Amino acid sequence: MQFADLVADYERLEATSKRLEMREILVGLLRKVPPLELPALVYMMQGELRPEFEGVELGVADSLAARAVAQATGASEKAVSESLRSTGDLGSTTELLLPKRAGRLDTEPLRVEEVYAALERIARASGAGSQDLKIRILVELLARSSPAEAKYAVRFVLGKLRLGVREMTIVDALSFAFADGSKEARGQVEAAYNRSSDLGLVAEHVATGGVHGVEKIHIQVGRPIRPMLAERSPDLSDVLRRMDGRAALEYKYDGLRVQGHVPAEGPVQLFSRRLESISTQFPELVKELPKALRHRPAIVEGECVPVDPETDELRPFQEVSRRRGRKYDLERLQEEVPVRLFLFDVLLDHEGPTVDKPFPERRRALEALVHDSERVRLATQRIVDSEPEAEKFFDEAISAGCEGVMAKSLSEGSTYRAGARGFWWIKYKREYTHALADSIDGVVVGAFYGHGRRGGRYGALLLAVYDSDEDRFETFCKVGSGFDDATLEALPSKLKPFEVPEKPESVFTELKPDVWFRPAVVLEVRGAELTLSPIHRAGVGKIRPDAGLALRFPRFTGRWREDKDAENATTTAELISLYRSQVRQISAGGSSDEAT
Ligand code: AMP
Numbered sequence: 063m064q065f066a067d068l069v070a071d072y073e074r075l076e077a078t079s080k081r082l083e084m085r086e087i088l089v090g091l092l093r094k095v096p097p098l099e100l101p102a103l104v105y106m107m108q109g110e111l112r113p114e115f116e117g118v119e120l121g122v123a124d125s126l127a128a129r130a131v132a133q134a135t136g137a138s139e140k141a142v143s144e145s146l147r148s149t150g151d152l153g154s155t156t157e158l159l160l161p162k163r164a165g166r167l168d169t170e171p172l173r174v175e176e177v178y179a180a181l182e183r184i185a186r187a188s189g190a191g192s193q194d195l196k197i198r199i200l201v202e203l204l205a206r207s208s209p210a211e212a213k214y215a216v217r218f219v220l221g222k223l224r225l226g227v228r229e230m231t232i233v234d235a236l237s238f239a240f241a242d243g244s245k246e247a248r249g250q251v252e253a254a255y256n257r258s259s260d261l262g263l264v265a266e267h268v269a270t271g272g273v274h275g276v277e278k279i280h281i282q283v284g285r286p287i288r289p290m291l292a293e294r295s296p297d298l299s300d301v302l303r304r305m306d307g308r309a310a311l312e313y314k315y316d317g318l319r320v321q322g323h324v325p326a327e328g329p330v331q332l333f334s335r336r337l338e339s340i341s342t343q344f345p346e347l348v349k350e351l352p353k354a355l356r357h358r359p360a361i362v363e364g365e366c367v368p369v370d371p372e373t374d375e376l377r378p379f380q381e382v383s384r385r386r387g388r389k390y391d392l393e394r395l396q397e398e399v400p401v402r403l404f405l406f407d408v409l410l411d412h413e414g415p416t417v418d419k420p421f422p423e424r425r426r427a428l429e430a431l432v433h434d435s436e437r438v439r440l441a442t443q444r445i446v447d448s449e450p451e452a453e454k455f456f457d458e459a460i461s462a463g464c465e466g467v468m469a470k471s472l473s474e475g476s477t478y479r480a481g482a483r484g485f486w487w488i489k490y491k492r493e494y495t496h497a498l499a500d501s502i503d504g505v506v507v508g509a510f511y512g513h514g515r516r517g518g519r520y521g522a523l524l525l526a527v528y529d530s531d532e533d534r535f536e537t538f539c540k541v542g543s544g545f546d547d548a549t550l551e552a553l554p555s556k557l558k559p560f561e562v563p564e565k566p567e568s569v570f571t572e573l574k575p576d577v578w579f580r581p582a583v584v585l586e587v588r589g590a591e592l593t594l595s596p597i598h599r600a601g602v603g604k605i606r607p608d609a610g611l612a613l614r615f616p617r618f619t620g621r622w623r624e625d626k627d628a629e630n631a632t633t634t635a636e637l638i639s640l641y642r643s644q645v646r647q648i649s650a651g652g653s654s655d656e657a658t
Pocket of ligand 1: 292313315316317318335365406441
């Protein structure tokens with residue numbers, strides 16, 4: 063196929079936003095090409111050379127492309143940048159500046175395969191001298207292009223093709239081009255795409271074998287599966303009703319979704335929810351995941367969450383996002399932002415794909431597969447069949463640092479539905495997140511020894527508020543964040559004078575720190591919010607039986623309240639009223655978190 067023909071279709075696609083029209087253009091285009099050339103065509107339609115999960119990048123920066131355009135058009139770099147200022151698009155600038163093709167008839171018309179091959183060479187060029195090589199290939203390509211062809215070639219190279227063709231429009235077009243276009247045919251094509259995330263592969267199969275051809279596409283280690291998605295629900299009673307009164311509730315961890323592919327042999331690959339390869343960003347998970355599994359091969363899914371290695375508590379999601387997209391400092395970030403992967407599903411194990419099994423069977427398979435390790439754990443789960451049980455579990459999830467719960471259907475139909483959103487999974491989150499308005503002055507009643515970098519020092523302090531009615535100190539958090547190195551170093555000697563061999567009578571807690579202190583030292587902390595907690599004892603029973611209040615994501619502000627003695631710290635009554643003012647803010651309509 064000539065590149066000019068493809069470009070003509072690109073122009074038609076760009077000119078319309080109507081899905082049906084797009085489909086018509088695509089159907090015509092797909093039928094023009096022999097099956098073996100279809101994958102390349104389909105990837106190119108999406109501005110890619112390979113399926114996105116392979117992460118093939120052309121690696122051409124704007125400035126580099128601008129230089130190539132100057133060379134190919136004979137314009138000065140200044141003229142290029144001036145034109146760029148008015149067009150806003152280097153592709154259009156190239157089209158304007160490139161001499162018309164008349165007079166250059168000495169060259170053969172460009173074929174799509176040639177363009178693809180040139181782009182592939184640009185992508186492959188790496189290491190010393192690769193920038194020059196990339197420019198050279200691009201200049202050669204542009205020199206053989208018509209202005210319109212050059213426009214798209216440049217946009218492609220810059221990753222700005224943007225024809226507006228969505229994956230599902232291609233799925234649609236494939237089912238019309240090579241099958242009868244029925245709902246069923248479309249469903250089969252889409253399912254194959256959901257299993258493989260590779261539209262080129264699907265195109266080739268459907269072109270050669272029709273809808274039955276795509277049945278041959280199986281789940282395969284190394285090829286991400288499009289993730290199953292959850293519906294949402296306004297409250298827990300609605301959740302239970304939709305699940306026939308009984309459901310598996312799981313902590314809804316707030317982190318990054320990770321699909322881990324562990325081949326029988328060889329390195330593990332990790333994919334994000336958007337199916338990008340993220341293996342290089344989490345080398346410790348790549349290393350640890352196979353060790354946490356009893357068998358391989360396997361494909362497992364989980365949430366990667368930042369943890370505080372000192373307190374073992376979860377940290378806010380924002381911290382793990384610091385590790386995304388990083389190329390440098392990976393070692394340091396591994397230490398600074400340690401993560402843990404909480405596995406919640408298995409899509410393939412050593413006996414084969416598990417996606418067609420109902421969820422309870424998959425969970426059993428997952429439990430049989432995984433043994434908890436430092437970095438890899440099973441997602442906490444409980445089967446509930448009443449609203450109070452569900453609420454209790456929800457509170458536990460929140461106080462463990464999660465953003466809510468994920469309810470999962472236990473029915474026969476609860477298979478893993480790749481790429482689909484449905485009521486087999488229902489998320490129920492807190493409707494708000496806001497920083498707690500006030501800081502809290504906590505009394506140090508205990509300390510935990512540190513691990514890793516904090517070995518030999520204190521890793522976290524156990525803090526309490528003062529209950530003046532009971533005259534006792536009730537714990538509300540373990541704080542390990544916000545201490546700089548010098549403070550950490552000084553902590554043991556600072557607290558030494560207050561050390562006691564056993565829990566003081568006046569301290570009320572379920573926790574057992576490594577070192578106990580007589581309540582004396584007060585420090586200021588801030589946190590995200592107050593939550594109901596099964597472990598902390600502050601204000602226990604005042605809001606809900608058996609639940610105390612805990613501060614979520616506590617952080618030392620750096621302020622020692624030397625002006626306060628223990629009895630002048632924040633009181634239990636103040637903590638309760640802070641909690642209540644939060645609850646009032648929620649019912650007054652705190653902002654809801656709609657991120658998906
Ligand atoms: P949302 O991003 O709010 O639509 O919620 C769905 C996301 O929650 C999933 O894509 C996962 O990344 C995440 N998640 C956290 N914990 C779980 C869990 N136990 N089961 C399934 N998904 C979970």
